[in-house]
Amino acid sequence: MASAVSSSLMSPVRFCLHRSLCSRASRTVSANCFGERILCPAQGAAALCRQTNSPRWDGARGLFSRGGGGAAVEQQTLESIAKSIREQRYKRVVVMAGAGISTPSGIPDFRSPGSGLYDNLQQYNLPYAEAIFEINFFHRNPEPFFALAKELYPGNYRPNVTHYFVRLLHEKGLLLRMYTQNIDGLERLAGIPPKMLVEAHGTFATATCTVCRRTYEGEELRSDVMKGTVPKCPTCTGVVKPDIVFFGEELPQNFFKYLTDFPLADLLIIMGTSLEVEPFASLSGAVRGSVPRLLINRDLVGPFAWSSSRPHDVAQLGDVVSGVEALADALGWTQELKALMENASTTKSEE
Numbered sequence: 560m561a562s563a564v565s566s567s568l569m570s571p572v573r574f575c576l577h578r579s580l581c582s583r584a585s586r587t588v589s590a591n592c593f594g595e596r597i598l599c600p601a602q603g604a605a606a607l608c609r610q611t612n613s614p615r616w617d618g619a620r621g622l623f624s625r626g627g628g629g630a631a632v633e634q635q636t637l638e639s640i641a642k643s644i645r646e647q648r649y650k651r652v653v654v655m656a657g658a659g660i661s662t663p664s665g666i667p668d669f670r671s672p673g674s675g676l677y678d679n680l681q682q683y684n685l686p687y688a689e690a691i692f693e694i695n696f697f698h699r700n701p702e703p704f705f706a707l708a709k710e711l712y713p714g715n716y717r718p719n720v721t722h723y724f725v726r727l728l729h730e731k732g733l734l735l736r737m738y739t740q741n742i743d744g745l746e747r748l749a750g751i752p753p754k755m756l757v758e759a760h761g762t763f764a765t766a767t768c769t770v771c772r773r774t775y776e777g778e779e780l781r782s783d784v785m786k787g788t789v790p791k792c793p794t795c796t797g798v799v800k801p802d803i804v805f806f807g808e809e810l811p812q813n814f815f816k817y818l819t820d821f822p823l824a825d826l827l828i829i830m831g832t833s834l835e836v837e838p839f840a841s842l843s844g845a846v847r848g849s850v851p852r853l854l855i856n857r858d859l860v861g862p863f864a865w866s867s868s869r870p871h872d873v874a875q876l877g878d879v880v881s882g883v884e885a886l887a888d889a890l891g892w893t894q895e896l897k898a899l900m901e902n903a904s905t906t907k908s909e910e
């Protein structure tokens with residue numbers, strides 16, 4: 560573990576907070592991205608992570624980047640991007656999102672001491688917070704995960720303007736796909752159709768028996784999860800696990816839609832993510848070099864913070880909700896967005 564952390568410090572990609580996920584995911588991407596099987600032992604995690612900076616990876620990036628760079632280009636702004644969306648010059652928008660779009664909905668960070676969730680998990684004597692997402696730990700002791708599941712199960716939190724903004728993009732026929740790292744399901748709750756989503760770290764919407772692999776709808780587990788009971792498979796009595804991607808598990812198959820989505824995109828919007836978890840973070844480099852990338856985030860992150868930023872990159876820094884509202888305003892969508900949210904909350908209260 561120490562090697563993963565120290566290596567990540569040498570890497571321009573400041574990640575590896577999610578050590579095992581990083582190793583597993585990088586391996587999977589290597590295998591799929593370059594058409595060859597690169598299967599390395601788990602302890603090779605750090606080396607694999609560093610491949611984001613290797614000639615091999617840069618080669619792939621070059622492939623994605625063809626057509627960009629070189630000649631002098633006009634600096635983009637939030638307003639110029641909004642204008643191009645309005646004029647339908649950008650109509651295949653890919654959105655990447657992380658935890659920063661969920662915190663305005665009140666989703667607690669289970670790693671932060673003082674958050675109710677963290678305190679709640681202390682009773683389980685986790686060796687460290689991330690053990691809750693380690694598959695081997697889960698097989699021995701699924702209870703802490705289900706305590707978290709009870710908190711995050713769809714229904715406890717409501718989507719916010721960032722989620723509805725993406726739904727509006729979809730309703731206007733402009734969304735190519737949304738890639739999210741979040742497992743709270745707020746994207747679905749906001750009405751973004753599942754086929755428009757790549758939930759890179761999985762979802763509570765479906766579940767699978769850890770023994771016989773029978774699949775379930777998330778709703779079938781709800782009463783057990785809410786009672787604090789570990790859900791068991793009626794067929795084989797195995798533990799039924801929500802389809803959240805744990806450290807040590809494969810990414811969802813549809814993650815690999817990025818291979819066709821990103822080269823097709825004409826605008827990439829990145830919001831509320833530190834771009835620290837691979838392979839998600841490297842997706843930001845998978846759009847063509849001529850494609851503008853708009854970062855709506857508290858800080859400069861990933862390529863926006865390095866010398867590898869591109870002339871078309873735009874950063875709208877500060878509060879994510881304010882950034883999305885500024886974009887909606889520049890698009891002239893503020894009223895429409897408000898109406899969409901009001902409509903959704905009325906529908907919800909009528910349920």
Ligand SMILES: [Zn+2]
Binds near residue numbers: 768792794
């Ligand atoms: Zn079973």
